[in-house]
Amino acid sequence: MLVAGRIENFKDYSKFSSLKEFNNTIEMFLAEHKKDFTKGELVAFKRLVRFSAKYAGVANAKIGTLVKAINEKLKGFGVSRSTFERMLRKAKDLGILSIENTAKSKGGKGHNVYIFNTIDVLKERKLTYCENPEKPCDSKSEDTYFEGETSILLKTSKKKNLKIRKDVDLDSTFTASYVPKEFVHAVKPFFDHAAVIEDFWKSVFLDTKAISHIVEQDTITYTAINAFKQAIRGYKRGKVKTNLVRYFTGTFKKLMDQVYSELPLHVFSSSK
Template sequence: MAGLKSGNIEGFEQFSQFSSLQELNTHIEMWLAVHKHDFSKGALVGLKRLVRFSAKIPGVCNAKIGTILKAIHQEYKDNGISRSTFKRMIQKAKELGILSVYETERKNGSQSSNLYLFNRFPSNEPPKEEIMNHPKETNNLLKTEKDQKKKERIQEPSELDYTYVSDRVPQPFVQLVKCFFPEAKTIEEYWRMANIAASSYQSELDPAHILDIAIQSFKQLIRKLKFKNNIRNPFAYFYGILDHKFCVHFHDALHEKYDSNDEEIIFGSWVNI
Protein backbone atom coordinates (compact mmCIF):
# COMPACT_ATOMS: atom_id res chain seq x y z
CA MET A 1 0.00 0.00 0.00
CA ALA A 2 2.70 2.45 -1.00
CA GLY A 3 1.75 6.02 -1.66
CA LEU A 4 -1.28 6.16 0.63
CA LYS A 5 -2.69 9.66 0.82
CA SER A 6 -3.65 11.09 4.20
CA GLY A 7 -7.26 12.08 4.77
CA ASN A 8 -10.37 11.45 6.85
CA ILE A 9 -10.59 8.09 8.58
CA GLU A 10 -13.66 7.17 6.50
CA GLY A 11 -11.39 7.01 3.49
CA PHE A 12 -9.58 4.01 4.98
CA GLU A 13 -12.69 1.91 5.69
CA GLN A 14 -11.72 -0.55 2.95
CA PHE A 15 -8.67 -1.64 4.99
CA SER A 16 -10.66 -2.83 8.03
CA GLN A 17 -10.49 -6.59 8.72
CA PHE A 18 -13.44 -6.53 11.14
CA SER A 19 -17.20 -6.37 10.60
CA SER A 20 -17.92 -4.70 13.94
CA LEU A 21 -16.33 -3.17 17.03
CA GLN A 22 -17.33 -6.25 19.02
CA GLU A 23 -15.40 -8.48 16.62
CA LEU A 24 -12.35 -6.22 16.93
CA ASN A 25 -12.52 -6.38 20.73
CA THR A 26 -12.82 -10.18 20.63
CA HIS A 27 -9.66 -10.48 18.54
CA ILE A 28 -7.78 -8.00 20.74
CA GLU A 29 -8.70 -10.13 23.77
CA MET A 30 -7.28 -13.20 22.02
CA TRP A 31 -4.07 -11.37 21.09
CA LEU A 32 -3.60 -10.19 24.68
CA ALA A 33 -4.39 -13.62 26.12
CA VAL A 34 -1.30 -14.85 24.27
CA HIS A 35 0.98 -11.80 24.18
CA LYS A 36 0.10 -9.60 27.17
CA HIS A 37 3.36 -10.42 28.93
CA ASP A 38 5.36 -9.34 25.90
CA PHE A 39 4.48 -5.71 26.67
CA SER A 40 5.49 -3.46 29.53
CA LYS A 41 2.78 -1.82 31.63
CA GLY A 42 3.22 1.48 29.80
CA ALA A 43 3.20 -0.22 26.40
CA LEU A 44 -0.10 -1.94 27.24
CA VAL A 45 -1.60 1.45 28.09
CA GLY A 46 -0.51 2.72 24.68
CA LEU A 47 -1.82 -0.37 22.86
CA LYS A 48 -5.23 -0.21 24.52
CA ARG A 49 -5.53 3.51 23.75
CA LEU A 50 -4.66 2.78 20.10
CA VAL A 51 -7.50 0.23 20.07
CA ARG A 52 -9.89 2.91 21.35
CA PHE A 53 -8.74 5.26 18.58
CA SER A 54 -9.55 2.44 16.14
CA ALA A 55 -13.24 2.23 17.09
CA LYS A 56 -14.84 4.42 14.43
CA ILE A 57 -13.63 2.15 11.62
CA PRO A 58 -13.01 -1.14 13.52
CA GLY A 59 -9.30 -1.88 13.56
CA VAL A 60 -8.18 1.21 11.61
CA CYS A 61 -6.49 4.32 13.03
CA ASN A 62 -4.56 7.20 11.45
CA ALA A 63 -4.33 9.50 14.47
CA LYS A 64 -1.07 11.29 15.16
CA ILE A 65 1.12 9.89 17.94
CA GLY A 66 0.95 13.24 19.71
CA THR A 67 -2.85 13.12 19.73
CA ILE A 68 -2.86 9.61 21.22
CA LEU A 69 -0.26 10.51 23.87
CA LYS A 70 -2.20 13.64 24.83
CA ALA A 71 -5.35 11.54 25.41
CA ILE A 72 -3.35 9.15 27.61
CA HIS A 73 -1.88 12.00 29.67
CA GLN A 74 -5.32 13.51 30.21
CA GLU A 75 -6.78 10.21 31.38
CA TYR A 76 -3.91 9.38 33.72
CA LYS A 77 -3.49 12.88 35.19
CA ASP A 78 -0.19 13.62 33.45
CA ASN A 79 1.21 10.19 34.39
CA GLY A 80 1.07 8.97 30.81
CA ILE A 81 3.71 7.33 28.64
CA SER A 82 6.55 8.67 26.56
CA ARG A 83 6.75 8.81 22.79
CA SER A 84 9.61 6.27 22.86
CA THR A 85 7.46 3.83 24.89
CA PHE A 86 4.64 4.19 22.38
CA LYS A 87 7.00 3.59 19.45
CA ARG A 88 8.46 0.49 21.16
CA MET A 89 4.91 -0.79 21.62
CA ILE A 90 4.21 -0.28 17.90
CA GLN A 91 7.39 -2.13 16.93
CA LYS A 92 6.60 -5.06 19.25
CA ALA A 93 3.00 -5.26 18.00
CA LYS A 94 4.28 -5.34 14.41
CA GLU A 95 6.74 -8.13 15.22
CA LEU A 96 4.00 -10.22 16.84
CA GLY A 97 1.61 -9.70 13.94
CA ILE A 98 -0.95 -7.71 15.92
CA LEU A 99 -0.47 -4.57 13.84
CA SER A 100 0.41 -3.55 10.32
CA VAL A 101 1.70 0.01 9.92
CA TYR A 102 1.82 2.06 6.73
CA GLU A 103 3.08 5.56 6.05
CA THR A 104 0.75 8.09 4.48
CA GLU A 105 1.64 11.25 2.64
CA ARG A 106 0.07 14.64 2.06
CA LYS A 107 -0.85 15.95 -1.38
CA ASN A 108 2.53 17.70 -1.61
CA GLY A 109 4.32 14.41 -1.00
CA SER A 110 5.46 15.09 2.57
CA GLN A 111 5.00 12.39 5.20
CA SER A 112 1.83 12.48 7.31
CA SER A 113 0.62 10.36 10.24
CA ASN A 114 0.90 6.58 10.02
CA LEU A 115 -2.01 4.28 9.23
CA TYR A 116 -2.39 1.57 11.90
CA LEU A 117 -4.28 -1.59 10.94
CA PHE A 118 -5.10 -4.24 13.55
CA ASN A 119 -4.90 -7.81 12.28
CA ARG A 120 -7.15 -10.75 13.04
CA PHE A 121 -5.94 -13.35 15.53
CA PRO A 122 -4.86 -16.52 13.64
CA SER A 123 -7.22 -19.28 14.78
CA ASN A 124 -5.86 -22.25 12.84
CA GLU A 125 -2.33 -22.34 14.14
CA PRO A 126 -0.30 -20.85 16.98
CA PRO A 127 1.63 -17.65 16.14
CA LYS A 128 5.20 -18.26 15.02
CA GLU A 129 6.64 -15.26 16.84
CA GLU A 130 8.06 -15.22 20.33
CA ILE A 131 5.39 -16.24 22.81
CA MET A 132 4.92 -15.30 26.44
CA ASN A 133 6.45 -17.66 28.98
CA HIS A 134 3.95 -20.23 30.12
CA PRO A 135 3.72 -21.26 33.79
CA LYS A 136 4.77 -24.80 32.76
CA GLU A 137 7.22 -25.92 30.10
CA THR A 138 5.73 -28.32 27.57
CA ASN A 139 8.00 -31.20 28.47
CA ASN A 140 6.94 -30.92 32.12
CA LEU A 141 3.18 -30.94 31.55
CA LEU A 142 2.51 -34.60 32.23
CA LYS A 143 4.03 -35.06 35.66
CA THR A 144 3.18 -37.91 37.96
CA GLU A 145 0.72 -37.25 40.76
CA LYS A 146 3.55 -37.42 43.27
CA ASP A 147 5.60 -34.75 41.50
CA GLN A 148 2.49 -32.60 41.07
CA LYS A 149 1.68 -32.63 44.78
CA LYS A 150 5.30 -31.87 45.63
CA LYS A 151 5.28 -28.82 43.36
CA GLU A 152 2.04 -27.57 44.91
CA ARG A 153 3.57 -27.81 48.39
CA ILE A 154 6.57 -25.65 47.45
CA GLN A 155 4.72 -23.10 45.26
CA GLU A 156 4.96 -19.46 46.25
CA PRO A 157 2.17 -18.05 48.43
CA SER A 158 1.17 -15.61 45.66
CA GLU A 159 0.50 -18.49 43.26
CA LEU A 160 -3.05 -19.65 44.03
CA ASP A 161 -3.93 -23.26 43.27
CA TYR A 162 -7.10 -24.70 41.69
CA THR A 163 -9.10 -24.39 44.94
CA TYR A 164 -9.20 -20.63 44.28
CA VAL A 165 -10.66 -20.84 40.78
CA SER A 166 -13.62 -18.52 40.13
CA ASP A 167 -17.11 -19.99 40.43
CA ARG A 168 -17.70 -18.99 36.82
CA VAL A 169 -15.54 -21.92 35.70
CA PRO A 170 -17.51 -25.21 35.68
CA GLN A 171 -16.14 -27.80 38.10
CA PRO A 172 -15.82 -30.61 35.51
CA PHE A 173 -13.46 -28.37 33.55
CA VAL A 174 -11.52 -27.43 36.70
CA GLN A 175 -11.12 -31.07 37.73
CA LEU A 176 -9.67 -31.96 34.32
CA VAL A 177 -7.34 -29.01 33.82
CA LYS A 178 -5.95 -29.04 37.38
CA CYS A 179 -4.30 -32.41 36.68
CA PHE A 180 -1.93 -30.65 34.29
CA PHE A 181 -2.12 -26.97 35.29
CA PRO A 182 -2.88 -26.64 39.03
CA GLU A 183 -2.76 -22.82 39.14
CA ALA A 184 -6.12 -21.01 39.37
CA LYS A 185 -5.02 -18.27 36.97
CA THR A 186 -4.06 -20.77 34.26
CA ILE A 187 -7.31 -22.74 34.58
CA GLU A 188 -9.35 -19.55 34.33
CA GLU A 189 -7.37 -18.47 31.25
CA TYR A 190 -8.11 -21.74 29.45
CA TRP A 191 -11.82 -21.36 30.24
CA ARG A 192 -11.73 -17.74 29.03
CA MET A 193 -10.28 -18.91 25.71
CA ALA A 194 -13.13 -21.42 25.44
CA ASN A 195 -15.71 -18.67 25.89
CA ILE A 196 -13.99 -16.39 23.38
CA ALA A 197 -13.96 -19.19 20.80
CA ALA A 198 -17.65 -19.93 21.49
CA SER A 199 -18.74 -16.29 21.21
CA SER A 200 -19.16 -16.44 17.42
CA TYR A 201 -21.49 -19.43 17.64
CA GLN A 202 -23.62 -18.55 20.68
CA SER A 203 -26.94 -18.78 18.80
CA GLU A 204 -26.60 -22.54 18.44
CA LEU A 205 -24.86 -23.31 21.74
CA ASP A 206 -25.93 -23.75 25.34
CA PRO A 207 -23.63 -23.94 28.41
CA ALA A 208 -23.64 -27.75 28.31
CA HIS A 209 -22.38 -27.74 24.72
CA ILE A 210 -19.64 -25.22 25.51
CA LEU A 211 -18.45 -27.27 28.49
CA ASP A 212 -18.49 -30.53 26.53
CA ILE A 213 -16.53 -29.07 23.61
CA ALA A 214 -14.08 -27.33 25.97
CA ILE A 215 -13.35 -30.65 27.72
CA GLN A 216 -12.94 -32.52 24.43
CA SER A 217 -10.63 -29.80 23.11
CA PHE A 218 -8.48 -29.74 26.24
CA LYS A 219 -8.03 -33.52 26.12
CA GLN A 220 -6.95 -33.21 22.50
CA LEU A 221 -4.52 -30.44 23.49
CA ILE A 222 -2.93 -32.62 26.18
CA ARG A 223 -2.55 -35.49 23.72
CA LYS A 224 -0.80 -33.14 21.28
CA LEU A 225 1.45 -31.79 24.01
CA LYS A 226 2.46 -35.31 24.98
CA PHE A 227 3.35 -36.47 21.49
CA LYS A 228 4.35 -33.16 19.84
CA ASN A 229 6.88 -31.25 21.92
CA ASN A 230 7.32 -28.37 19.43
CA ILE A 231 4.02 -26.67 20.34
CA ARG A 232 5.28 -23.28 21.46
CA ASN A 233 2.02 -21.88 22.80
CA PRO A 234 -0.63 -24.21 24.29
CA PHE A 235 -3.15 -21.33 24.63
CA ALA A 236 -3.12 -20.57 20.91
CA TYR A 237 -3.19 -24.26 19.98
CA PHE A 238 -6.14 -24.83 22.34
CA TYR A 239 -8.02 -21.94 20.74
CA GLY A 240 -7.45 -23.43 17.28
CA ILE A 241 -8.93 -26.77 18.39
CA LEU A 242 -11.90 -25.03 20.00
CA ASP A 243 -12.64 -22.86 16.99
CA HIS A 244 -12.72 -25.89 14.68
CA LYS A 245 -15.00 -27.92 16.98
CA PHE A 246 -17.41 -25.03 17.57
CA CYS A 247 -17.58 -24.37 13.84
CA VAL A 248 -18.38 -28.04 13.08
CA HIS A 249 -21.01 -28.15 15.83
CA PHE A 250 -22.58 -24.92 14.60
CA HIS A 251 -22.94 -26.15 11.03
CA ASP A 252 -24.25 -29.56 12.16
CA ALA A 253 -26.92 -27.78 14.22
CA LEU A 254 -27.92 -25.65 11.23
CA HIS A 255 -28.21 -28.71 8.99
CA GLU A 256 -30.41 -30.46 11.54
CA LYS A 257 -32.63 -27.39 11.81
CA TYR A 258 -33.05 -27.06 8.05
CA ASP A 259 -33.59 -30.82 7.60
CA SER A 260 -36.32 -30.68 10.25
CA ASN A 261 -38.02 -27.75 8.50
CA ASP A 262 -37.93 -29.59 5.16
CA GLU A 263 -39.58 -32.63 6.71
CA GLU A 264 -42.39 -30.48 8.14
CA ILE A 265 -42.98 -28.86 4.73
CA ILE A 266 -43.08 -32.23 2.94
CA PHE A 267 -45.38 -33.75 5.55
CA GLY A 268 -47.71 -30.75 5.37
CA SER A 269 -47.89 -31.06 1.60
CA TRP A 270 -48.98 -34.69 1.85
CA VAL A 271 -51.63 -33.84 4.43
CA ASN A 272 -53.07 -31.12 2.16
CA ILE A 273 -53.36 -33.59 -0.71
Protein backbone atom coordinates in the same frame (compact mmCIF):
# COMPACT_ATOMS: atom_id res chain seq x y z
CA MET B 1 1.59 3.96 -0.42
CA LEU B 2 -1.72 5.18 0.97
CA VAL B 3 -2.74 8.80 0.66
CA ALA B 4 -3.22 10.61 3.96
CA GLY B 5 -6.78 11.53 4.80
CA ARG B 6 -9.68 11.29 7.23
CA ILE B 7 -10.40 8.09 9.14
CA GLU B 8 -13.44 7.48 6.92
CA ASN B 9 -11.06 6.91 4.02
CA PHE B 10 -9.65 3.84 5.78
CA LYS B 11 -12.80 2.23 7.23
CA ASP B 12 -12.66 -0.60 4.68
CA TYR B 13 -9.39 -1.75 6.25
CA SER B 14 -11.28 -2.89 9.36
CA LYS B 15 -11.07 -6.65 9.78
CA PHE B 16 -13.84 -6.88 12.38
CA SER B 17 -17.58 -7.23 11.97
CA SER B 18 -18.30 -5.31 15.16
CA LEU B 19 -16.70 -3.36 18.00
CA LYS B 20 -17.49 -6.29 20.31
CA GLU B 21 -15.47 -8.68 18.15
CA PHE B 22 -12.58 -6.19 18.16
CA ASN B 23 -12.70 -5.81 21.95
CA ASN B 24 -12.81 -9.59 22.42
CA THR B 25 -9.72 -9.95 20.24
CA ILE B 26 -7.85 -7.34 22.27
CA GLU B 27 -8.81 -9.10 25.52
CA MET B 28 -7.52 -12.43 24.23
CA PHE B 29 -4.34 -10.81 22.98
CA LEU B 30 -3.65 -9.14 26.33
CA ALA B 31 -4.43 -12.36 28.19
CA GLU B 32 -1.48 -13.88 26.39
CA HIS B 33 0.84 -10.91 25.96
CA LYS B 34 0.16 -8.38 28.71
CA LYS B 35 3.35 -9.56 30.40
CA ASP B 36 5.37 -8.61 27.30
CA PHE B 37 4.66 -4.89 27.72
CA THR B 38 5.88 -2.43 30.34
CA LYS B 39 3.30 -0.37 32.22
CA GLY B 40 3.95 2.62 29.98
CA GLU B 41 3.67 0.53 26.84
CA LEU B 42 0.35 -0.89 28.05
CA VAL B 43 -0.96 2.62 28.58
CA ALA B 44 0.08 3.48 25.02
CA PHE B 45 -1.43 0.27 23.61
CA LYS B 46 -4.79 0.80 25.32
CA ARG B 47 -4.93 4.40 24.13
CA LEU B 48 -4.36 3.25 20.55
CA VAL B 49 -7.15 0.70 21.01
CA ARG B 50 -9.51 3.49 22.12
CA PHE B 51 -8.54 5.54 19.08
CA SER B 52 -9.53 2.53 16.96
CA ALA B 53 -13.15 2.34 18.11
CA LYS B 54 -14.96 4.40 15.45
CA TYR B 55 -14.19 1.85 12.74
CA ALA B 56 -13.34 -1.27 14.72
CA GLY B 57 -9.61 -1.92 14.66
CA VAL B 58 -8.51 1.02 12.50
CA ALA B 59 -6.90 4.30 13.59
CA ASN B 60 -5.11 7.07 11.73
CA ALA B 61 -3.06 9.54 13.71
CA LYS B 62 0.46 10.82 14.12
CA ILE B 63 2.42 9.41 17.02
CA GLY B 64 2.82 12.91 18.43
CA THR B 65 -0.95 13.36 18.48
CA LEU B 66 -1.48 10.07 20.30
CA VAL B 67 1.25 10.78 22.86
CA LYS B 68 -0.20 14.24 23.49
CA ALA B 69 -3.67 12.76 24.06
CA ILE B 70 -2.26 10.29 26.59
CA ASN B 71 -0.36 12.98 28.49
CA GLU B 72 -3.39 15.28 28.60
CA LYS B 73 -5.56 12.44 29.88
CA LEU B 74 -3.05 11.56 32.60
CA LYS B 75 -2.30 15.22 33.42
CA GLY B 76 1.33 15.08 32.39
CA PHE B 77 2.07 11.60 33.78
CA GLY B 78 1.84 9.92 30.41
CA VAL B 79 4.34 8.23 28.12
CA SER B 80 7.18 9.38 25.91
CA ARG B 81 7.33 9.09 22.16
CA SER B 82 10.03 6.42 22.46
CA THR B 83 7.75 4.36 24.73
CA PHE B 84 4.93 4.61 22.21
CA GLU B 85 7.25 3.56 19.39
CA ARG B 86 8.50 0.55 21.42
CA MET B 87 4.88 -0.48 21.98
CA LEU B 88 4.21 -0.31 18.25
CA ARG B 89 7.23 -2.49 17.46
CA LYS B 90 6.17 -5.09 20.01
CA ALA B 91 2.53 -5.11 18.91
CA LYS B 92 3.58 -5.48 15.29
CA ASP B 93 6.09 -8.23 16.10
CA LEU B 94 3.47 -10.12 18.11
CA GLY B 95 1.10 -10.05 15.16
CA ILE B 96 -1.77 -8.00 16.55
CA LEU B 97 -1.00 -4.84 14.59
CA SER B 98 -0.15 -3.82 11.04
CA ILE B 99 1.10 -0.33 10.25
CA GLU B 100 0.68 1.43 6.90
CA ASN B 101 2.49 4.64 6.04
CA THR B 102 0.75 7.42 4.15
CA ALA B 103 1.90 10.29 1.96
CA LYS B 104 0.39 13.74 1.76
CA SER B 105 -1.31 14.60 -1.53
CA LYS B 106 1.09 17.52 -2.02
CA GLY B 107 4.13 15.48 -1.07
CA GLY B 108 5.81 14.51 2.17
CA LYS B 109 5.12 11.88 4.79
CA GLY B 110 1.65 11.74 6.33
CA HIS B 111 0.19 10.01 9.37
CA ASN B 112 0.31 6.27 9.99
CA VAL B 113 -2.70 3.98 9.62
CA TYR B 114 -2.88 1.38 12.39
CA ILE B 115 -4.77 -1.79 11.49
CA PHE B 116 -5.46 -4.38 14.17
CA ASN B 117 -5.50 -8.00 13.06
CA THR B 118 -8.09 -10.65 13.90
CA ILE B 119 -7.31 -13.41 16.36
CA ASP B 120 -6.79 -15.78 13.42
CA VAL B 121 -3.83 -13.79 12.13
CA LEU B 122 -2.49 -13.59 15.66
CA LYS B 123 -2.77 -17.33 16.26
CA GLU B 124 -1.27 -18.11 12.85
CA ARG B 125 1.89 -16.44 14.03
CA LYS B 126 1.80 -18.45 17.25
CA LEU B 127 1.31 -21.72 15.39
CA THR B 128 4.37 -21.12 13.21
CA TYR B 129 6.54 -19.25 15.69
CA CYS B 130 10.06 -20.44 16.54
CA GLU B 131 11.22 -19.00 19.86
CA ASN B 132 14.92 -19.18 18.99
CA PRO B 133 15.47 -17.59 15.56
CA GLU B 134 19.05 -18.87 15.44
CA LYS B 135 17.89 -22.46 15.80
CA PRO B 136 15.60 -23.82 13.06
CA CYS B 137 12.23 -25.11 14.23
CA ASP B 138 11.84 -28.87 14.01
CA SER B 139 9.70 -29.88 11.07
CA LYS B 140 6.38 -31.34 12.11
CA SER B 141 3.94 -33.46 10.20
CA GLU B 142 0.32 -32.32 10.05
CA ASP B 143 -0.73 -35.00 12.54
CA THR B 144 1.78 -33.78 15.12
CA TYR B 145 -0.45 -30.81 15.84
CA PHE B 146 -3.24 -33.06 17.06
CA GLU B 147 -1.55 -35.38 19.52
CA GLY B 148 -3.42 -33.91 22.46
CA GLU B 149 -1.75 -32.40 25.46
CA THR B 150 1.78 -33.35 24.40
CA SER B 151 1.74 -31.01 21.36
CA ILE B 152 1.79 -27.71 23.21
CA LEU B 153 2.01 -25.04 20.53
CA LEU B 154 1.16 -22.11 22.73
CA LYS B 155 3.38 -22.07 25.79
CA THR B 156 1.79 -20.24 28.68
CA SER B 157 3.22 -19.20 31.98
CA LYS B 158 2.62 -21.64 34.82
CA LYS B 159 3.40 -19.12 37.53
CA LYS B 160 0.71 -18.69 40.15
CA ASN B 161 -0.92 -15.30 40.46
CA LEU B 162 -2.96 -14.59 43.59
CA LYS B 163 -4.73 -11.58 42.06
CA ILE B 164 -8.30 -12.05 40.93
CA ARG B 165 -8.35 -11.71 37.15
CA LYS B 166 -11.00 -11.48 34.48
CA ASP B 167 -12.22 -14.76 32.96
CA VAL B 168 -10.14 -14.26 29.85
CA ASP B 169 -6.96 -14.40 31.96
CA LEU B 170 -7.82 -17.80 33.44
CA ASP B 171 -6.22 -20.88 31.90
CA SER B 172 -8.01 -24.03 30.77
CA THR B 173 -8.17 -25.49 34.28
CA PHE B 174 -10.83 -22.88 35.08
CA THR B 175 -13.08 -23.88 32.18
CA ALA B 176 -16.71 -24.26 33.24
CA SER B 177 -17.79 -27.78 34.16
CA TYR B 178 -20.41 -27.92 31.40
CA VAL B 179 -17.62 -28.18 28.80
CA PRO B 180 -16.57 -31.85 28.36
CA LYS B 181 -13.03 -32.55 29.53
CA GLU B 182 -12.21 -34.26 26.24
CA PHE B 183 -13.00 -31.07 24.35
CA VAL B 184 -10.95 -28.96 26.77
CA HIS B 185 -7.96 -31.25 26.29
CA ALA B 186 -8.26 -30.96 22.51
CA VAL B 187 -8.45 -27.15 22.47
CA LYS B 188 -6.06 -26.12 25.23
CA PRO B 189 -2.79 -26.80 23.35
CA PHE B 190 -3.85 -23.98 21.02
CA PHE B 191 -5.94 -21.75 23.32
CA ASP B 192 -5.11 -22.25 26.99
CA HIS B 193 -7.79 -19.82 28.17
CA ALA B 194 -11.06 -20.82 29.83
CA ALA B 195 -13.10 -18.05 28.20
CA VAL B 196 -11.92 -18.94 24.69
CA ILE B 197 -12.62 -22.65 25.15
CA GLU B 198 -16.09 -21.81 26.47
CA ASP B 199 -16.74 -19.63 23.41
CA PHE B 200 -16.01 -22.59 21.15
CA TRP B 201 -18.30 -24.86 23.17
CA LYS B 202 -21.15 -22.34 23.20
CA SER B 203 -21.39 -22.85 19.45
CA VAL B 204 -21.68 -26.59 19.99
CA PHE B 205 -24.30 -26.21 22.70
CA LEU B 206 -26.49 -23.84 20.67
CA ASP B 207 -26.31 -25.99 17.55
CA THR B 208 -27.22 -29.23 19.34
CA LYS B 209 -29.68 -27.97 21.94
CA ALA B 210 -32.67 -29.16 19.94
CA ILE B 211 -31.27 -32.66 19.26
CA SER B 212 -29.39 -33.37 22.49
CA HIS B 213 -32.11 -35.84 23.51
CA ILE B 214 -31.56 -37.79 20.29
CA VAL B 215 -27.79 -37.71 19.78
CA GLU B 216 -25.54 -39.11 22.51
CA GLN B 217 -23.35 -36.60 24.30
CA ASP B 218 -20.18 -38.53 23.43
CA THR B 219 -21.08 -38.29 19.75
CA ILE B 220 -21.54 -34.53 20.04
CA THR B 221 -18.27 -34.14 21.94
CA TYR B 222 -16.12 -36.11 19.53
CA THR B 223 -17.78 -34.49 16.54
CA ALA B 224 -16.87 -31.12 18.06
CA ILE B 225 -13.26 -32.27 18.56
CA ASN B 226 -13.10 -33.42 14.95
CA ALA B 227 -14.53 -30.07 13.82
CA PHE B 228 -11.93 -28.20 15.87
CA LYS B 229 -9.10 -30.21 14.31
CA GLN B 230 -10.47 -29.54 10.84
CA ALA B 231 -10.80 -25.85 11.69
CA ILE B 232 -7.13 -25.70 12.74
CA ARG B 233 -6.10 -27.47 9.53
CA GLY B 234 -8.22 -25.08 7.47
CA TYR B 235 -6.76 -22.14 9.33
CA LYS B 236 -3.17 -23.28 8.73
CA ARG B 237 -3.96 -23.69 5.04
CA GLY B 238 -5.35 -20.16 4.78
CA LYS B 239 -8.99 -21.17 4.34
CA VAL B 240 -10.31 -19.15 7.29
CA LYS B 241 -11.71 -15.90 5.94
CA THR B 242 -13.64 -14.67 9.01
CA ASN B 243 -12.45 -15.87 12.41
CA LEU B 244 -11.64 -19.28 13.81
CA VAL B 245 -14.74 -19.62 16.02
CA ARG B 246 -17.04 -18.94 13.06
CA TYR B 247 -15.11 -21.33 10.85
CA PHE B 248 -15.27 -23.97 13.59
CA THR B 249 -19.03 -23.41 13.97
CA GLY B 250 -19.63 -23.89 10.25
CA THR B 251 -17.48 -27.01 10.19
CA PHE B 252 -19.26 -28.45 13.23
CA LYS B 253 -22.69 -27.83 11.69
CA LYS B 254 -21.71 -29.73 8.55
CA LEU B 255 -20.37 -32.68 10.54
CA MET B 256 -23.42 -32.77 12.82
CA ASP B 257 -25.77 -32.65 9.83
CA GLN B 258 -24.01 -35.75 8.55
CA VAL B 259 -24.28 -37.48 11.93
CA TYR B 260 -27.96 -36.54 12.20
CA SER B 261 -28.74 -37.81 8.69
CA GLU B 262 -27.15 -41.17 9.46
CA LEU B 263 -29.23 -41.83 12.57
CA PRO B 264 -31.56 -44.85 12.23
CA LEU B 265 -35.25 -44.09 11.77
CA HIS B 266 -36.29 -45.80 15.00
CA VAL B 267 -34.38 -43.17 16.96
CA PHE B 268 -36.70 -40.43 15.70
CA SER B 269 -39.86 -42.43 16.32
CA SER B 270 -38.82 -43.32 19.87
CA SER B 271 -38.06 -39.71 20.66
CA LYS B 272 -41.61 -38.53 20.01
